[in-house]
Amino acid sequence: MKREYFGMLFLIVSVCSIFAFNYIFGEYIVxxxxxxxxxxxxxxxxxxxxxxxxxPKSI
Known part of the structure; x- marks a missing residue:
């Protein structure tokens, strides 16, 4: 796995989990x-x- 893909994967998972928890638990709590x-x-x-x-770094 390349460095950039790992960082993008972390950001995408973080943002998606925030939106999912926002939908499930409500905006104020999140x-x-x-x-x-x-x-x-x-x-x-x-x-x-x-x-x-x-x-490894992508070329």
Whole structure:
């Protein structure tokens, strides 16, 4: 798997899960949890980026 694909896959899964949880649980609850745990989302994205460095770069 290429680096760029891994990053795109993470972004697509994150956005789709936010929309799905928004539909299931309601907008207020999802926005409240996203704003509470934004630092955790940033750390997860950072570590996903570090993990993606193991994959070869596309030419």
């Amino acid at each position: 926005q409240e949890h996203i704003s509470k745990f934004i630092i955790i989302w940033i750390l997860i994205a950072f570590f996903v980026g570090q993990y993606s460095m193991r994959f």
